[in-house]
Amino acid sequence: MRFRDESGVQTSDSSSSNYWNLGVPDFVPVDRPLRAEYDVAVIGAGYSGLAVAWGLARHGLSVLVLEERSIGYGASSRNGGMVGPSFHELGMVGLTRKYGEEKTKSIMRTSVDALAYCRELFEKNQIDCDLQLTGRIRGARSTAHLDAIVAECARLKAAVGLAYEVVSPSELHLHTGSNAYVGGVLYPMDGGLHPKRLVNALATRAEAAGAQICQLTPACRIEKRGRGFQLSMPQAVVSAQQVVIATNGYSDSRVPAMNNRIVPIDVSVAATRPLGMDRVRAMSPRLHMHGESGRVFIWSRPSPDHTRFIFGGRLSRPNAPLHVQCEQIATAVQRIYPDVLPTDLEYVWNGKIAYTSDHAPHLNEVDGLWLIGGYCGSGVTRSLFFADKLVRKIARQPGGETPFDDIAFPVMPFRRLAPLGARIATSYYGWLDQRDSKASK
Known part of the structure; x- marks a missing residue:
């Protein structure tokens, strides 16, 4: 395991513009030759992907993690580092109308369970990520x-x-x-942590458990081959029995199963x-x-x-x-x-x-691929909790069930127009907030 220091002038398009990089070096994976076959390939080295890789490797599975950029490049090293239950956006009333009282309680309970799981995970594994539960x-x-x-x-x-x-x-x-x-x-019960330190901790533990992590290595193509998949990279082609897509807001047309279901x-x-x-x-x-x-x-x-x-x-x-x-x-x-x-x-x-179009995080198998993400801006606790559930599903261990298992991961309507629609909606909602603020005075 090695780390590389970053320094430079703060500019909005540079890694040095991110405060979380200050004094915290990048994780640099050990350079190892690729194998021809893996049990599981994970696309994306953020919280979800690294936590899944760590968990599966501890169960003795061979795991390959592919990251197009640097480890934790996306939201996992850029977020606010705030942790809490992260309840469903529809609230108790909206969810009850949609799913009924008992299902709603189960969905909301996962939010409480997720925070408790993360606290236990950090303490049990001595993960130093500046966790401070200050409310x-x-x-x-x-x-x-x-x-x-x-x-x-x-x-x-x-x-x-x-x-x-x-x-x-x-x-x-x-x-x-x-x-x-x-x-x-x-x-x-809420609090905060240091996002980049958490990325490094997860990557360190995943690699130590046996997972192979490759950065600057995009999965250019994923194709179904018999009972498994073939993954094409610029420098090699490998096979995997199962594939996890953990690209979340950084998905694109190379992973259409995820890309078509979220809006960044x-x-x-x-x-x-x-x-x-x-x-x-x-x-x-x-x-x-x-x-x-x-x-x-x-x-x-x-x-x-x-x-x-x-x-x-x-x-x-x-x-x-x-x-x-x-x-x-x-x-x-x-x-x-x-x-x-x-x-x-x-x-x-x-x-x-x-x-996501239903305002919910998802953990679904679509076309033989495992999709994990759609955290709707509350991904720190959700990503680690869902990763543990996915590990249990893939490793066929008890405790992998979630209330979301029977909820389909909906395709985003008019996906190509979704980012534009989101920007328009943001402007409109901002105007509504200003109007309501003036009316309340």
Whole structure:
């Protein structure tokens, strides 16, 4: 196992623009000759792919992981590192209408189970990823939003035992330095971690267990061959009995089974220059993770060392020049923290998250391929939990069942137009949020 250090000027199209790379070297796999055959080939070396490879290798299967770019290149090393139950977007009422009460409870319970699984995984395997369960405050931008959030929390507490605390306007200053909210809810079991450290930990353990990891190695073609598959790469052709597609928001036409079922959403993330612990504490007195109500929302958090603040969401145009993105992000953030200036943003980077048409994550077998992903912006805990379930399915071990097993992974309607539709919807939802905000004042 070797690592390579990254350094350079912060630019929006460079790996050095990602704050999570600061002081954390890239994982570089051991260079080994390819075998002719593998039990399982995994496409994509993010959280899902690496965790699946680690688990299968521990069961004695031969595993090949193919990554077109560097290890963890996509959302797994670009996300906000926030962990929590990540409940289904439709909520208890919407899910009950669709699936009934018992199915809804099972779906929501997996979210609670996922967080518990990750905590146990990190502790049992001594994974050092700066996990800090400092809680998450979700601010309500209107009284109507607060009523809706509290009502949903009450339903979730009754159904799956969700822990939460209602935060009144008079108590908000204890949890956030923002004056943008009329109240909120605290989720005390939530927290944050360091995404890049988690990537490296998973890759290190997968390789140590026997998985072969190849970066800068795209799977150019995957073809069914008898009971297995043939995978063509620029330098070789290998076969595998089973194939896992873990490309998520970075899928393309080479993996149509996944690509046709998700829509990638561009997300911007920015980390401030070192602000000092006093200013960070002023913004987040108890070092909570931060979220908010609204259709287009901003999340934020202190950095793991508590010296910077990190903001994320659909805040800027990813292809815009760096200074323009800084201005766009700062303008959006000033609604919450008016004193944040474009010059305060030292790192700006972009990534893609994967949404599904039914707002649900999926673990399905389609055309003989295993598909894992569609985390809808909440992939840290979901990816590891689903990876464990997939490992159990492939290795034919007990405990691989999920409430999603009998829910088909729907094809995304008008897939080619989906990214454009997502951008239009984001603009429209942002306008609706502004309209609702003005009406509530």
